[in-house]
Every structure is written in structure tokens, then in C-alpha cells.
Amino acid sequence: MAISVNTVYQRVLGVLNKEQRGYVTAQEFNLFANQAQQDLFEQYFYDINQFGRVPGNSTEYSDMVTLLNEKINIFETIDAPTRVGNYFIAPSNLYRLGSIVYKNTTTNSFGVASTEQIEAERINANEFLYINSSPLTKPTNTRPVFISNTSGIKVYANSEVTDVALVDYQYIKKPATVNWAYQIVFNEPLYDASNSVDFELHPADEADLVIKILELAGILIKDLNLYQVMNQEEQETIQQEKA
Incomplete structure (x- = not known):
């Protein structure tokens, strides 16, 4: 094309x-x-x-x-981030972020594993303090959230996500x-x-x-x-x- x-x-x-x-x-x-x-x-x-x-x-x-x-x-694409320090870093060709996806893998009673891709909700750092303090609102593997700042992003599910294999960026890339x-x-x-x-x-x-x-x-x-x-x-x- x-x-x-x-x-x-x-x-x-x-x-x-x-x-x-x-x-x-x-x-x-x-x-x-x-x-x-x-x-x-x-x-x-x-x-x-x-x-x-x-x-x-x-x-x-x-x-x-x-x-x-x-x-x-x-220009819509999906790619994994890189990890620098305590943050996920966006792909270098990112123009506009669409969503952050967390890959939640579960195993049923028959021992069969399946992975569900769940869009993480964007929140700010101040909101995270309140959300994480309550069992009813704190992030889980089925209700992930992410925080973004100039250093990169942090993703939270049952705990903070640090494995790049569990996170994808869905975004609009810059033209080559x-x-x-x-x-x-x-x-x-x-x-x-x-x-x-x-x-x-x-x-x-x-x-x-x-x-x-x-x-x-x-x-x-x-x-x-x-x-x-x-x-x-x-x-x-x-x-x-x-x-």
C-alpha cells in the first residue's frame, strides 16, 4: 500500500x-x-x-x-516496551498512544493455560495512592492500571508489573x-x-x-x-x- x-x-x-x-x-x-x-x-x-x-x-x-x-x-501497531530502571519505555517510533495492554494468563482446572489481553486504565499518581489503599479498588490482574510520567510508565496488576513480556503498547507510529x-x-x-x-x-x-x-x-x-x-x-x- x-x-x-x-x-x-x-x-x-x-x-x-x-x-x-x-x-x-x-x-x-x-x-x-x-x-x-x-x-x-x-x-x-x-x-x-x-x-x-x-x-x-x-x-x-x-x-x-x-x-x-x-x-x-x-500506522496503528502493537509492540512491546523496553525496560529502563523502574519504568517501561515506549517504542521509539511512537507518535500517539492508544492503550496499554496487560497480558493476564490463567490456568483452568484441567491445567490448560489461556491469556487474556486487558486494557489498563490510565490514572495519575495521586489517584493511585487512594485506589491502592482499598481492596475494592486496588489494581488486580483483571483490572490493571498504569501511571505515566516523563520517565516512562508503570503498570500495576496484582502487583507492579516489571516483565516486558506482559505488556504491550497499542499506538499510532510515526511514518518511517x-x-x-x-x-x-x-x-x-x-x-x-x-x-x-x-x-x-x-x-x-x-x-x-x-x-x-x-x-x-x-x-x-x-x-x-x-x-x-x-x-x-x-x-x-x-x-x-x-x-
Whole structure:
């Protein structure tokens, strides 16, 4: 479902060449590509708040909330944390936390073990003092809680959980860093697919990526006209999606 980094780069170069607006090197493209991907990625969350306030269209495929959720779902993932000192530390590619899951394993009377994944409730440190003081509210293996601060998180079930194998982060990850890799052949950069990294955005965003990168390229080559044209096209695309 990824968008080919080579396809986007060639389209960017094609427009610049056709309009005789200059050239963007691979290094410059990679810089712009990652900025464009990040901008569009963050726009998902802004837009879903905007579109979520109005009713969807009768046709599911034209419902922007559905499409935005589909785009965001690409980045939903589950991963185990690491343990540093007394805290669980989030995966390095975490963008937005969804939930903390505790894996509760029990054994029935026949000796068969089963594991249930239970979402831990988030509480603050002050609440924990009160919750933990009462047998009716204190955390258990079936009612886990977690506390988060700048050092990481702590998870409590029947007791404090310290085994990383018992905890999962469900979260939205950051997009991978895009890279148009190349080898120099006859003094020219030749695309190296094996070392390149594609865009992780939804295929529907390919045109927006090209426009956004051209907009950034317009700034680089100091072509105000190109920047204004690309910015206008981007705004028109956004308005069409919101119509």
C-alpha cells in the first residue's frame, strides 16, 4: 500500500523540467519528502476532528471520516516496551498512544493455560495512592492500571508489573523516514530500490505529496510563482475533499 518514493521523485522532476523551474537533488528531495509526509500525516488528525463534526455522506466511499480512519489505520501497531530502571519505555517510533495492554494468563482446572489481553486504565499518581489503599479498588490482574510520567510508565496488576513480556503498547507510529537511495553510474545518480524507503502514506495522498514537495522546492529555487501555483493547487485539493 506504500507510495513509491521513486515515482514521486520522478513526477517532481518531470514538473520542474517541463516548466523549466530548476532541479532538485536527491538530498534535497529526501528532505522535502519527509517534511511533506509529516505534514500530511499530521493533517490526518486535524481533519478527522473537523470532519467528525459533520454528518457523513450517504455513500460510504465519499465519507471522509471513513477515508481518514483508513489512512490512520496504516500506522496503528502493537509492540512491546523496553525496560529502563523502574519504568517501561515506549517504542521509539511512537507518535500517539492508544492503550496499554496487560497480558493476564490463567490456568483452568484441567491445567490448560489461556491469556487474556486487558486494557489498563490510565490514572495519575495521586489517584493511585487512594485506589491502592482499598481492596475494592486496588489494581488486580483483571483490572490493571498504569501511571505515566516523563520517565516512562508503570503498570500495576496484582502487583507492579516489571516483565516486558506482559505488556504491550497499542499506538499510532510515526511514518518511517523516506529515502530515495541511489548509486552513481557514469556521474549520474541511479535509483537504488534495495536501499530506498517508500512513503507509508495512503495511496490517495500521492498527488498531495507531489504538490507539497513541489511547493517546498519552489521555496528552494526561489521561484515564487511555482510556490504560489503549488500552494493554490494544494488549497483547492483540500477544499474539494471537504466539500
